[in-house]
Amino acid sequence: xxxxxxxxxxxxxxxxxxxxxxxxxxxxxxxxxxxxSLMWSEHCSYKSSKVHLRHLPVKGKNVIQGPGENAGIIxxxxxxxAVFKIESHNHPSFIEPYQGAATGVGGILRDIFTMGARPIxxxxxxxxxxxSSAKNKSVMEGVVAGISGYGNSIGIPTVGGDVYFxxxxxxxxxxxxxxxxxxxxxxxxxxxxxxxxxxxLYVGAKTGRDGIHGATMASAEFGKDxxxxxxxxxxxxxFMEKLLLEACLEVMAKDLIVGIQxxxxxxxxxxxxxxxxxxxxxxxxxxxxxxxxxxxxxPYEMMLSESQERMLIVAKKDKVKEVQEIFSNWDLDxxxxxxxxxxxxxxxxxxxxxxxxxxxxxxxxxxPVYERESKIPSYLExxxxxxxxxxxxxxxxxxxxxxxxxxxxxxxxxxxxxxHMVQVNTAFLPGADASVIRIKDTNKALAVTxxxxxxxxxxxxxxxxxxxxAEACRNLACVxxxxxxxxxxxxxxxxxxxxxMWQFQETIHGIAEGCRAFxxxxxxxxxxxxxxxxxxxxxxxxxxxxxxxxxDVKLIxxxxxxxxxxxxxxxxxxxxxxxxSEYVKTIHQKEKGIPPQIDLEEEKRIQEFCxxxxxxxxxxxxxxxxxxGLATCLAESSFLxxxxxxxxxxxxxxxxxxxxxxxxxxxxxxxxxxxQNHQKILDxxxxxxxxxxxxxxxxxxxxIISHGDKKLIDVPVDEALKAWRNAIPEIFAIK
Amino acid sequence: MKFGVxxxxxxxxxxxxxxxxxxxxxxxxxxxxxxxxxxxxxxxVILPGGFSYGDYLRSGSIAAFSPLMQEIKEFALKxxxxxGICNGFQVLLELELLPGAMLRNKNLKFxxxxxxxxxxxxxxxxxxxxxxxxxxxxxxxxxxxxxxxxPDTIQEIKTNNQIVLRYSDxxxxxxxxxxxxxxxxxxxxxxxxxxxxxxxxPHPERASETLLGSxxxxxxxxxxxxxxx
Numbered sequence: 001x002x003x004x005x006x007x008x009x010x011x012x013x014x015x016x017x018x019x020x021x022x023x024x025x026x027x028x029x030x031x032x033x034x035x036x037s038l039m040w041s042e043h044c045s046y047k048s049s050k051v052h053l054r055h056l057p058v059k060g061k062n063v064i065q066g067p068g069e070n071a072g073i074i075x076x077x078x079x080x081x082a083v084f085k086i087e088s089h090n091h092p093s094f095i096e097p098y099q100g101a102a103t104g105v106g107g108i109l110r111d112i113f114t115m116g117a118r119p120i121x122x123x124x125x126x127x128x129x130x131x132s133s134a135k136n137k138s139v140m141e142g143v144v145a146g147i148s149g150y151g152n153s154i155g156i157p158t159v160g161g162d163v164y165f166x167x168x169x170x171x172x173x174x175x176x177x178x179x180x181x182x183x184x185x186x187x188x189x190x191x192x193x194x195x196x197x198x199x200x201l202y203v204g205a206k207t208g209r210d211g212i213h214g215a216t217m218a219s220a221e222f223g224k225d226x227x228x229x230x231x232x233x234x235x236x237x238x239f240m241e242k243l244l245l246e247a248c249l250e251v252m253a254k255d256l257i258v259g260i261q262x263x264x265x266x267x268x269x270x271x272x273x274x275x276x277x278x279x280x281x282x283x284x285x286x287x288x289x290x291x292x293x294x295x296x297x298x299p300y301e302m303m304l305s306e307s308q309e310r311m312l313i314v315a316k317k318d319k320v321k322e323v324q325e326i327f328s329n330w331d332l333d334x335x336x337x338x339x340x341x342x343x344x345x346x347x348x349x350x351x352x353x354x355x356x357x358x359x360x361x362x363x364x365x366x367x368p369v370y371e372r373e374s375k376i377p378s379y380l381e382x383x384x385x386x387x388x389x390x391x392x393x394x395x396x397x398x399x400x401x402x403x404x405x406x407x408x409x410x411x412x413x414x415x416x417x418x419x420h421m422v423q424v425n426t427a428f429l430p431g432a433d434a435s436v437i438r439i440k441d442t443n444k445a446l447a448v449t450x451x452x453x454x455x456x457x458x459x460x461x462x463x464x465x466x467x468x469x470a471e472a473c474r475n476l477a478c479v480x481x482x483x484x485x486x487x488x489x490x491x492x493x494x495x496x497x498x499x500x501m502w503q504f505q506e507t508i509h510g511i512a513e514g515c516r517a518f519x520x521x522x523x524x525x526x527x528x529x530x531x532x533x534x535x536x537x538x539x540x541x542x543x544x545x546x547x548x549x550x551x552d553v554k555l556i557x558x559x560x561x562x563x564x565x566x567x568x569x570x571x572x573x574x575x576x577x578x579x580x581s582e583y584v585k586t587i588h589q590k591e592k593g594i595p596p597q598i599d600l601e602e603e604k605r606i607q608e609f610c611x612x613x614x615x616x617x618x619x620x621x622x623x624x625x626x627x628x629g630l631a632t633c634l635a636e637s638s639f640l641x642x643x644x645x646x647x648x649x650x651x652x653x654x655x656x657x658x659x660x661x662x663x664x665x666x667x668x669x670x671x672x673x674x675x676q677n678h679q680k681i682l683d684x685x686x687x688x689x690x691x692x693x694x695x696x697x698x699x700x701x702x703x704i705i706s707h708g709d710k711k712l713i714d715v716p717v718d719e720a721l722k723a724w725r726n727a728i729p730e731i732f733a734i735k
Numbered sequence: 736m737k738f739g740v741x742x743x744x745x746x747x748x749x750x751x752x753x754x755x756x757x758x759x760x761x762x763x764x765x766x767x768x769x770x771x772x773x774x775x776x777x778x779x780v781i782l783p784g785g786f787s788y789g790d791y792l793r794s795g796s797i798a799a800f801s802p803l804m805q806e807i808k809e810f811a812l813k814x815x816x817x818x819g820i821c822n823g824f825q826v827l828l829e830l831e832l833l834p835g836a837m838l839r840n841k842n843l844k845f846x847x848x849x850x851x852x853x854x855x856x857x858x859x860x861x862x863x864x865x866x867x868x869x870x871x872x873x874x875x876x877x878x879x880x881x882x883x884x885x886p887d888t889i890q891e892i893k894t895n896n897q898i899v900l901r902y903s904d905x906x907x908x909x910x911x912x913x914x915x916x917x918x919x920x921x922x923x924x925x926x927x928x929x930x931x932x933x934x935x936x937p938h939p940e941r942a943s944e945t946l947l948g949s950x951x952x953x954x955x956x957x958x959x960x961x962x963x964x
Contacts, residue, residue: 150847153786155747239745239789329770331744419847419876422784424751428948436948440754441894553946583827734842 002033010037011220012596016368023362031300031348031355033412035363038213038304039234041275042529048495049527060521062484063081064185070111070262072523074485075185076549078442083117083188084180086125086450086489086545088528093175095620097142101175102150102236106308108179109156109263113445114311116189116252117181120423121437122151124161124449125489125543126414131406133733139173144238147177150415151240154245155358157434161450165406166591168454171533176489176526178450178545183186189252192259193275193283193314193340200272200285200338201320203327204244204263204310206293210234211267211306221532223357223520225341240309246310247330248576254326256319263310269303271312273346276350277364284438285338285610287350297544305483312342315582332502347365372507378537384459386579386593391658395712398587398722399631402662407585409727410639429558431640433475433624438553445556446550447481453627454539455580456595459509460539461503463595464512465510466517467666470603471626472546473518477607478622480556480614481548483518488525488544493537501542511542517600521591557614559623560640564699566620567678568649571606573691574630574669576655582627583662606667609690618677618684625668631661631672631713635703639721646717648704657707672698687727736963738764741807743784743798746924748784748820749941755940758880758917760956762892769801778963779913780807782823784876784938794837794879795825804830816860816959821877824925824934832932833925834892835884840877841917845877849948850915852923852937853903856896859926860962862952871900873937875915875923880936882918882925890918900924900935953963 006015010033020028028036042048052630058066065073071085085329089104105122111118124147129136136341151158161178193200211234228653229729244699253259259279261271276283293639297305315333316322320336320605327334341347348356392398402408410431420426420435427445433607451472457464473483488511493500525545531538550556578584581595613619621641625633630651638647651660673681678694685692703720738756742749749766756764765775774780787798798804804826811817811832817944820829827833840846845870850873854865865871892898901921914921916936924935939952 145844152845152847152878153745153747155785237789239786244748404792416848417845419845421847421874421876421938421947422751423745423946424941424944427946440758508856583773627878724848733886 002027009591011041012035012037016040019368023143023356031303032358033455034271034300034304038269039363040367041247044266044270046527048370048372048666050369051371055508056522057515058521063523064519066521067074067524068112069190070486071486074190074523074547076451079185080439081185081188082182082446082547083112083115084178084179084545084547085176085524086176086487086543087526088489088491088493089177090172090528093143094139094173096202096233097139098146099233099235101143101146101266101309101519103234104175104177105150106145106236106238106241107264108177109154109241110264111295112179113248113373114182114189114260114262115183116187116350117183118154118249119179119181120425121157121180121448121466122158122177123435123448123450124175125452126161126163126180127169127174127402127541128165129167130165133239134172134271136170137731139579143173143175144414144417150236150238151222152419154242155422156424156593159420159437163411163414164331166454166539168538172531172537172538174491175596176543178487180448180547180632186659190258191261191275192279194258194279195316196281196340196342198258198314198340199320199336200283200318200340201309201315201333201334202290202322203313203332205304206333206710207302208293208307209301209305211299212301212304221530230469234306234308236308238565243311243330243332244311248333250326251323256323257313257315259314261312263312265306267304267306269295273360275314276344276346280344281345282341282345282360283338284341284347287348289335289337292332293334293362299348299355303348310404326512341520345447358516372501373498374497374501376502377499383592389588391656395661396715400715400720401676401715402583402632403584403635404721404723404727406728407580407582408632410725411728413728413732427553427556429479430560431556431636433478434548434552435483436479438537443552445550445553447476447479447550449475450543450545451475452541452543453540455585455591457507457704458539458541459580460595461506461598462510465507465542466514466598466600468542468544469511469514469518470598470600470666473542474669475547477558477610478557478624480611481550482611483520483546484549485547486515486520486522488522488542490527491531491538491541491543493532494528494615500537507540507542510589514600517604518526552589555614555617556618557622559637559674560621560642561637561645561698566647566672566674566698567677567694568647568696568698568726569671569673569681570668570693570695571609571671571690571692574651574653574663575665577663577665578659581629581662583629583658591714596665603667603689605690606669609685609688610669612679613684618673618681620672620674622669622671625670627664629662629664631705634705635720637670638703638717639724644717644721645698646700646702647696647698648700651695658713660707661712662707680716736762736779737777737946738762738779738781738784739767739774740764740781741767741769741803743769743787745787745789745802746783746785748938751782752781752940755943756956759943760953762960767803767952769803772802772806774806774810779959780810782819782826784821787826790814791940795822795829797830798826807834812931814929814931818861818937821936824936825879827932833927833934834888835882837879838881838883839879840881845878846915847874849874850937851905851913851925852900853907855901856899859899859930859933861955861958862899863962864958868907870903870905871954873952875937875943879955880915880916880918882922883888884919895928897926897928898922899926899933917932949957
């Protein structure tokens with residue numbers, strides 16, 4: 001008997017329950033209810049976000065697959081396509097940081113190779129609370145170790161990403177994992193269950209009791225009972241996934257299967273119903289045949305288990321033997337558990353009895369969609385008012401403090417725990433704005449970047465959304481890549497709160513505007529709501545994963561200065577914009593003000609210009625100005641140069657000195673050029689209606705930045721480098 | 736020269752090594768499957784990096800029991816060239832074709848970074864193209880690369896001039912900082928007494944093209960090619 005308590009445990013409302021009864025024409029038994037609770041969870045159904053996601057542009061001439069599949073696909077020429085996607089694993093990573101993050105990696109990789117692509121890149125966007133807390137440190141240490149443990153073992157390079165710190169993530173860290181793979185354009189596989197009578201094969205790891213209710217857990221706020229949720233977190237086995245990856249790709253190369261779907265969130269339930277739904281068929285499975293690693297599992301547990309490293313395959317009868325042989329060569333199970341049927345129903349047998357018999361479309365297509373109430377949050381009125389701030393008395397000190405703040409400081413401590421070189425495609429550009437991965441047997445490369453500043457979206461979600469797109473594209477432009485596709489991970493609080501819904505809507509509109517300006521399609525992504533613990537929500541945090549194309553890998557450009565005596569040129573202009581900056585947060589301890597504004601047309605001109613001068617081989621380095629402003633950007637280019645080359649820059653803008661140094665005005669890139677190339681660059685800039693000015697020279701062993709006649713910053717490169725480089729290792733040093 | 740690159744379940748530098756040999760160095764190179772008992776007439780066997788069998792036990796310990804390892808052991812004892820890279824080095828230690836063992840890196844974290852290596856012994860088949868004291872820039876990527884052995888073993892290793900590569904700084908100076916994983920005697924590459932089986936933690940296949948940041952790794956493969964003549 002289903003009562004109110006059971007419904008609550010399954011995170012279903014009474015209205016939803018009544019709809020289920022109506023749709024299936026009977027009272028569901030507990031297994032059937034479990035199936036609905038998973039598939040109708042926010043995580044699986046997107047019931048609160050659907051109506052808003054429609055605003056994102058999804059079309060483009062190179063789009064092979066848009067949203068709605070395991071991953072998006074973009075044509076990259078030479079008969080190849082890039083398959084990519086980003087997913088969150090926030091909730092599990094807080095409860096069990098190592099396994100939560102590790103299985104996040106495993107899950108996103110399955111999304112990629114399910115479609116026939118060999119994964120070649122991983123990136124992660126991580127958000128933690130301040131490292132002054134031991135708990136936050138241990139979460140970060142666990143998450144990084146989990147990503148490292150899984151990605152390194154399976155042999156896919158984790159080439160970058162970003163890490164930000166903010167109080168709002170103390171009880172809700174974010175772990176967003178991006179993966180990209182390459183597939184031959186005509187060899188893409190889909191989650192299809194076509195052909196009545198075709199057999200359903202279960203491949204990979206055995207089913208256990210882990211991860212039951214994982215998706216439901218990710219669809220509710222956390223309270224104080226976190227310890228009890230630990231069993232909801234799955235446990236990853238990267239070795240098993242490596243075998244599964246190789247076996248699946250081998251099977252796919254031989255044209256033996258009809259369709260394939262990974263068992264990620266909602267495991268057997270999701271894979272069976274989705275495959276049937278997409279093909280207008282039904283599926284019948286017998287749970288007694290499912291490989292199990294624990295005894296006495298109930299149908300409920302088996303259908304809801306989120307054990308990792310499993311796949312469901314539909315194959316023609318006469319090919320099954322060959323499929324099984326390939327899996328057996330990799331020492332993997334490949335067991336026939338059922339077949340494709342007529343009638344669009346999911347039927348599950350257990351112990352000779354039918355334990356589930358429900359229409360597939362009720363589970364997949366008929367989940368309620370909510371247009372939730374939205375309301376401007378009340379915090380905005382005061383938070384956007386930034387009172388007049390005093391200028392720092394000592395700019396050198398402020399500069400060093402900013403460089404050593406964890407959000408800006410070097411992340412080598414993280415990066416070197418990841419194998420970022422395996423597969424020998426990672427172009428060596430230390431600390432580059434975007435990672436560059438060459439495509440073997442071509443002159444091309446793909447560039448990938450993840451971006452999203454939640455300070456901006458917190459204070460102005462729409463502008464924050466636009467900037468997230470613009471800045472990611474700017475990162476690509478700096479290495480010489482043109483954006484070709486977007487995937488996004490939208491991390492927000494509880495959508496049942498109208499203020500959160502408002503943040504969400506606004507952010508989406510900002511992202512949509514940004515994507516339209518750059519004419520790049522969104523090919524999919526992930527929405528993670530309910531990032532609230534004990535009633536505290538995270539800042540709205542959209543993370544944009546943007547993929548770019550490099551036509552000639554020989555021309556890629558890095559952020560580090562090349563040599564002494566090069567000319568420093570600033571593209572764009574410095575403005576008096578200090579609101580929502582890292583400077584105001586770190587030096588003045590305020591998360592306030594109006595974020596920098598952005599003119600997308602101007603932004604686009606600057607990026608086009610950057611790409612043009614890279615292709616003309618006119619520049620030596622390019623680095624975008626972002627968190628920490630111009631001073632930080634210049635310093636980083638010095639730190640990332642081979643010889644730790646210093647610089648001497650002079651700015652003449654008639655605005656506050658701290659805004660010149662640390663303001664985060666958008667649409668700025670610092671480039672260097674040698675010889676007389678700067679003349680050509682300035683002439684061309686004029687022609688292209690791009691603001692460009694010589695601001696100084698590289699050279700020496702000091703970082704010197706003046707404003708008008710006043711020397712504001714004058715520190716040895718070594719000293720600044722130490723502040724930037726040692727900040728994070730010192731926090732984690734074993735004492 | 737025909738190279739054979741062994742694939743264990745969980746190998747993940749198998750394709751990289753084959754790519755460096757075939758596509759970059761234009762050599763004959765084939766894969767050898769761990770379940771077979773056939774070395775297919777290769778002149779040299781490479782055990783590539785990765786996480787054989789997941790390395791859930793000691794790194795490399797299960798791979799040492801793979802069917803093909805019998806043939807490889809015989810091949811090595813007859814003087815065939817065997818190079819173990821990273822996980823391959825760990826497998827060679829487990830097989831006892833090389834002395835010593837690997838501990839966790841001294842900072843207890845996985846380390847993926849470029850390191851500098853000083854060539855200590857240029858008379859081996861794996862370093863004959865290098866000069867003694869030459870500094871190579873090649874990346875490492877491992878959790879367990881902290882070489883260790885008992886005092887009498889290390890004495891023997893030194894007496895027999897078995898240390899081939901040591902972690903150093905870019906000037907070839909040894910130091911605690913340069914010895915990133917904490918290896919005894921800063922050992923990065925070690926050869927057997929007979930001089931035909933070498934293990935090295937750094938990945939030469941990852942340093943065979945300028946695009947990847949260094950070409951220094953080619954010296955190892957080119958030395959082997961030259962040795963074979």
